[in-house]
Structure formats: structure tokens, C-alpha cells
Amino acid sequence: xxxxxxxxxxxxxxxxLAASALSPRVNYENQSPRPTExxxxxxxxxxxxxxxxxxxxxxxxWAGDVVTGDFGKTVTxxxxxxxxxxxxxxxxxxxxxxxxxxxxxxxAVGAYAAVKQYGWFxxxxxxxxxxxxAVPAVVIAISLxxxxxxxNGLMSEAFGIPQFFVFxxxxxxxxxxxxxxxxxxxxxxxxxxxxxxxxxxxxAFSRYQRNMMLDVLGSDFVRTARxxxxxxxxxxLKHALRTAxxxxxxxxxxxxxxxxxxxxxxxxxYNWKGMGSxxxxxxxxxxxxxxxAVSCFMAVCVMAAAFLSDILYxxxxxxxxxx
Amino acid sequence: MSMSTERAAxxxxxxxxxxxxxxxxxxxxxxLQLLRTPRVVFGLAVIAVMTVMAWVGPMISPWEFGExxxxxxxxxxxxxxWWGTDNTGRDVFVATMVGLQKSIIIGLLVAxxxxxxxxxxxxxAGYFLGVTDRVLMWITDLMxxxxxxxxxxxxxxxxxxxxxxxxxxxxAAFLWMVTAKMVRGMTISLKEREYVLAAxxxxxxxxxxxxxxxxxxxxxxxxxxxxxxxxxxxxxETSLSYFGFGVQPPDVSLGSLISVGARQAVTHPWTxxxxxxxxxxxxxxxxxxxxxxxxxxxxxxxxxx
Numbered sequence: 001x002x003x004x005x006x007x008x009x010x011x012x013x014x015x016x017l018a019a020s021a022l023s024p025r026v027n028y029e030n031q032s033p034r035p036t037e038x039x040x041x042x043x044x045x046x047x048x049x050x051x052x053x054x055x056x057x058x059x060x061x062w063a064g065d066v067v068t069g070d071f072g073k074t075v076t077x078x079x080x081x082x083x084x085x086x087x088x089x090x091x092x093x094x095x096x097x098x099x100x101x102x103x104x105x106x107x108a109v110g111a112y113a114a115v116k117q118y119g120w121f122x123x124x125x126x127x128x129x130x131x132x133x134a135v136p137a138v139v140i141a142i143s144l145x146x147x148x149x150x151x152n153g154l155m156s157e158a159f160g161i162p163q164f165f166v167f168x169x170x171x172x173x174x175x176x177x178x179x180x181x182x183x184x185x186x187x188x189x190x191x192x193x194x195x196x197x198x199x200x201x202x203x204a205f206s207r208y209q210r211n212m213m214l215d216v217l218g219s220d221f222v223r224t225a226r227x228x229x230x231x232x233x234x235x236x237l238k239h240a241l242r243t244a245x246x247x248x249x250x251x252x253x254x255x256x257x258x259x260x261x262x263x264x265x266x267x268x269x270y271n272w273k274g275m276g277s278x279x280x281x282x283x284x285x286x287x288x289x290x291x292x293a294v295s296c297f298m299a300v301c302v303m304a305a306a307f308l309s310d311i312l313y314x315x316x317x318x319x320x321x322x323x
Numbered sequence: 324m325s326m327s328t329e330r331a332a333x334x335x336x337x338x339x340x341x342x343x344x345x346x347x348x349x350x351x352x353x354x355l356q357l358l359r360t361p362r363v364v365f366g367l368a369v370i371a372v373m374t375v376m377a378w379v380g381p382m383i384s385p386w387e388f389g390e391x392x393x394x395x396x397x398x399x400x401x402x403x404x405w406w407g408t409d410n411t412g413r414d415v416f417v418a419t420m421v422g423l424q425k426s427i428i429i430g431l432l433v434a435x436x437x438x439x440x441x442x443x444x445x446x447x448a449g450y451f452l453g454v455t456d457r458v459l460m461w462i463t464d465l466m467x468x469x470x471x472x473x474x475x476x477x478x479x480x481x482x483x484x485x486x487x488x489x490x491x492x493x494x495a496a497f498l499w500m501v502t503a504k505m506v507r508g509m510t511i512s513l514k515e516r517e518y519v520l521a522a523x524x525x526x527x528x529x530x531x532x533x534x535x536x537x538x539x540x541x542x543x544x545x546x547x548x549x550x551x552x553x554x555x556x557x558x559x560e561t562s563l564s565y566f567g568f569g570v571q572p573p574d575v576s577l578g579s580l581i582s583v584g585a586r587q588a589v590t591h592p593w594t595x596x597x598x599x600x601x602x603x604x605x606x607x608x609x610x611x612x613x614x615x616x617x618x619x620x621x622x623x624x625x626x627x628x
Contacts, residue, residue: 002461002464006461006464006465006468007468009465010465010468010469013465013469014469014470014473014474017474017477017478018477021477021478021481022477130607130610130611130614131603131607133610134554134603134604134606134607134610135603135606136558136561136562136602136606137562138561138562138565138581139561139581139599139602139603142581142585142588142595143599145588146588146589146592146595149589150589264472265562265565268566279470279472279473280476280566283473283476283477291473291477294470294473295469295470295473298468298470298473299468299469299470302467302468303468
């Protein structure tokens with residue numbers, strides 16, 4: 001119940017803030033030829049975006065629609081719901097690939113680094129994680145673009161391979177090359193943003209998993225398993241890693257939810273039309289309903305992630321029961 | 324009534340003090356441990372060098388920050404322009420040093436402000452519990468759920484004319500919540516300690532107990548978190564500045580320089596590489612110090628490092 005109240009209040013706050021600070025009227029007043037004020041008012045009334053209507057009244061209309069599952073219309077008059085449907089899938093494609101690859105690699109590296117504590121692998125992976133964590137997502141995304149341009153040039157000169165790394169949108173518009181061609185095209189567009197997301201996840205998960213694994217490696221049950229005759233490999237994989245993965249799985253769940261809400265920078269830099277880039281675009285176009293919808297979506301993602309990670313933790317760890 | 328005071332060991336025969344008596348209490352031993360940790364020494368050295376560079380650099384450069392060399396647009400590094408020039412003929416070295424100044428100041432101010440807010444909110448929630456706790460933690464949860472980028476992006480254009488200090492306040496407003504939750508948890512356990520109970524029975528007001536006994540005994544957590552918040556603030560500032568919601572001209576920060584340099588990164592890499600390199604070094608150094616501090620102050624994390 002508390003989660004639901006928080007989502008409602010957060011969405012309401014976002015709507016009220018957007019409706020009072022943004023001015024959809026600007027979009028119409030900047031048109032050429034400039035429409036009359038009466039025409040602009042009529043259009044804004046139709047969209048429930050007229051700043052001459054009291055804010056409370058606009059909110060009541062909007063909230064009434066949201067209760068029935070309708071987030072209203074964008075500044076251009078298209079349905080916000082239709083946009084959400086398309087954009088969620090775009091974000092999801094990117095996040096699933098990025099988070100799964102990053103988390104899997106991170107967990108593997110972190111666990112192995114813990115087993116080889118203070119060895120060269122541990123030192124190297126820790127240094128790499130620290131370095132990646134020190135680089136803002138924006139800088140990672142831009143740097144990858146710069147490297148990609150350089151590699152494209154290199155591959156073109158050396159092997160005659162045309163542009164391999166593509167970083168503008170999630171597909172080439174108007175491309176007709178059949179099923180395999182389309183898959184290959186989408187893959188090429190996905191490589192860089194996926195690496196950009198996966199790098200950050202790799203760094204976070206490797207540090208987290210290393211700490212969890214080190215906590216477990218010193219436990220009595222691991223020593224007992226070895227004393228009972230289990231091989232080192234078996235004790236590490238079946239006992240230590242399985243136990244150390246419990247908090248990591250819940251962390252993964254939470255991260256995934258938060259990522260759904262927060263790939264803003266990667267999406268925008270690589271021009272993917274997902275939920276994150278929509279947030280920036282909707283602020284730029286003074287689109288109140290889109291801003292409120294994205295905020296609601298983000299709040300739901302964060303709350304769902306927190307809720308699911310709590311439940312998952314209680315389910316995976318028999319010592320914990322969430323009351 | 325600090326719990327960390329130690330009685331100095333009696334001088335040994337011949338007036339020689341026992342070696343362990345030389346340590347000046349807990350903070351002395353923490354400092355010694357930090358200075359024995361290579362990553363912390365590296366972090367401190369990097370920050371010291373960068374801070375000196377940031378403030379001394381513009382003084383020793385032949386170019387002023389606002390000065391333009393109209394004969395040299397987008398020129399590569401040379402003896403005349405050490406780090407080259409940008410698309411307006413501005414000296415990249417001077418601009419980067421001024422940007423570094425701003426990023427360091429923003430990072431420190433945001434960290435101090437957000438940690439201060441976190442300490443007060445968390446301590447009051449944990450000490451009073453009941454309605455106070457419910458209200459404060461509900462606000463904390465709400466702040467965690469609200470997309471901070473959205474609010475900063477909407478509010479900042481309205482407030483941008485009031486200078487970058489407003490930006491510092493807005494950034495700090497979104498970095499205190501997680502720390503506040505941790506402080507609350509620690510306060511709940513600290514309020515049952517003997518010295519807090521003694522103060523309560525002596526009739527010391529609640530606010531005095533919080534500021535004199537509870538918050539000072541969480542100083543280790545707060546110092547570590549403040550350090551981490553420095554790098555968080557710098558990273559958030561960079562991201563916001565990239566989209567034009569951060570530090571506004573004529574002011575510059577590393578974030579706003581990266582934003583401009585990114586557009587020319589392929590053709591004129593010096594406009595992007597120097598500011599990016601310094602930003603990464605700065606954040607890395609702060610993170611290394613934060614990690615070392617955590618190891619020195621938190622016995623649990625020592626065996627994990």
C-alpha cells in the first residue's frame with residue numbers, strides 16, 4: 001500500500017511541477033505562420049494543456065484519465081499511451097542486453113577475484129572496476145563513439161569492411177534486406193550502447209560480488225564442506241557461490257528496475273527512442289503529459305524493483321522473512 | 324563524553340613512552356593506517372596536485388580565462404597554447420583549470436551539504452521514531468522515487484540566472500536520502516548506549532543529545548559518505564551539464580567543457596581528452612580515498628579489501 005501511495009504522490013508531484021514550470025504554448029507560438037491566440041487556446045484546451053485553465057482543474061482532468069489508464073495526449077496530439085508501448089520495448093531491448101551481460105561478467109569476475117584474493121587477477125579486476133566507476137556514463141558513451149569511429153576507419157582501410165559500429169538509433173531507417181539483414185543491422189546498432197551499459201554494470205557487480213564472496217568464504221559452512229571431503233571446486237561453487245549469489249540476485253533485481261528508469265544518457269547519446277531519451281525530449285518540447293507519464297513509469301519501476309528484491313531476498317534466504 | 328578517548332600509557336622507566344601511547348587516540352591511528360595504504364596516498368597525492376594545478380595553473384598561463392586568440396581557432400597543443408584552443412579561440416588549458424576549480428568546489432559543497440542534511444534527517448528520524456520517523460522516512464522514500472534528473476532539468480532553467488550556487492543546492496537536495504537511511508539505522512542502535520541514556524536521564528534536551536552524542540559518534544560513516552558524495556556530485560554535474568542543465572556560461576566546469584568538447588572529440592581530440600582525463604582522475608582519486616577511509620573506519624570491510 002505504501003508503495004502505491006508513493007507512486008501516486010511522486011507522479012502527482014511530477015505532473016504539478018511540469019505543468020507549472022513548462023509551457024506547451026511555446027510550441028504553437030513559434031510556428032510560422034503564427035496561429036491566433038484563440039486557435040492556440042482551443043488546441044491547448046483540447047489537449048488539457050492550457051496554462052490559462054487553473055492548475056488544479058487541469059490536474060483533476062488528467063488524474064481522472066490516468067485512473068482509467070489514459071495518460072493523455074502529447075503536445076503534438078498523439079497518444080502518450082501509444083508512445084509508452086513503443087518506447088518501453090526499445091528501452092527493454094537495450095537494458096536486458098546491457099544488464100545481463102554486465103552482471104554475468106561482473107559476478108564471474110568478482111567471484112573469481114575473491115577466490116584469488118590479493119592475486120594479480122584480483123588486483124587487475126579491482127583496478128578496472130575502480131576506473132570504470134570513476135567514469136560518468138555520459139563520458140563512457142561518448143568515448144565509445146570516438147573509439148568506434150577510429151575502429152571503423154581502421155577496419156575500412158585494412159579489411160575493406162564498411163562501417164561496422166553504428167551509433168545512431170536502434171536501426172537503419174528504410175533498410176530492406178530481409179530477416180537476417182534486419183537482425184544484423186539491429187545487432188550493429190546495439191553493440192555500442194550495450195557495451196556502454198554493460199561496462200558500468202560489470203564494475204558495480206564485480207565489486208559487489210567480490211565483497212559478498214569474501215564474506216562467505218570465511219564462513220563455517222564452507223570449512224565444514226571441505227572437512228567433509230568436498231573438493232575445493234565443489235565447495236566453492238555449490239556452497240560459497242550459491243550463498244554469495246543470494247544478495248547479488250536481489251541487487252540485480254533492484255538494479256534492473258532502476259535501469260529501466262535510468263538509461264537516459266545512453267539512450268540520448270546513441271539516439272535510441274526509449275523511455276529515458278523521451279524524458280529529455282519531453283522537457284525540451286515542454287510536453288507536460290509525457291513528462292508526467294515518464295515520471296510515473298520511473299516511480300513504478302523503482303518501487304517494483306524494491307518490492308521484488310525484498311520478496312526475492314526472503315524467498316532465496318531462509319533466514320529472512322519479510323513481515 | 325566521547326567514547327574514543329583513551330588514557331595515555333604511563334611513561335616507562337627512563338622517561339620513554341610506550342610505542343602505543345604515541346598514537347593520538349582513534350583518529351591518530353586511522354590517519355596512520357590511511358598513510359600506510361598505497362591507494363589512499365595515491366588518491367591524496369592526485370587531489371593535492373590537481374588542486375594546486377587548478378588554482379595556480381591560470382596564474383602561470385600566458386592566457387586569461389576570458390581571453391580569445393582570434394588567430395588560432397581549434398589549434399592543437401603548442402608552446403603558445405599548452406593544451407590547444409577551442410572553437411572560440413579560448414585557451415583549453417586555462418579553461419580546463421577554471422573548470423576543474425568549479426568541479427572541485429561543487430563536489431565539496433554538495434558533499435558537505437547533502438551529508439549534513441542526511442545526518443540531521445536520519446538522526447532525528449532514528450532518535451524520535453514514531454510519527455517523526457514515519458514522516459521523515461516517507462519524505463526520504465518519495466525523494467528516492469522522484470526522478471532527480473527530471474526535477475533538476477525542469478527547475479534549473481528557471482533558477483539558472485541566480486548563479487551556480489543554486490545548482491549546488493539542487494544537487495545536494497538529491498544526494499542525501501540513502502545516507503539518511505543508514506544514519507537512521509545507526510541512530511536507533513546508538514540511542515540505547517549508556518552515554519546517551521545517561522544524558523537523557525540528566526535532562527539534556529533531545530536536540531543536544533543528537534548533536535553532541537549521536538552525530539559525533541557516527542562521524543566515521545559520515546566522513547566516508549561525504550567522500551563518496553564528492554564523486555557522485557561531480558558525476559551528476561557532468562551528466563547534467565552535457566545536456567545543458569548544469570553550469571551555465573560564462574561559468575565553466577569539467578562537465579560543461581566535456582559537453583562542448585564531445586562534439587569535436589574525433590576531429591579535435593584535445594578539446595575533449597584533457598577535461599575528460601582530469602575528471603576521471605579526480606573521481607578516481609576521491610573514490611580511492613573513500614575506499615581507504617571505509618577500510619580504516621569500518622572493521623567489517625577491512626578483510627574484504
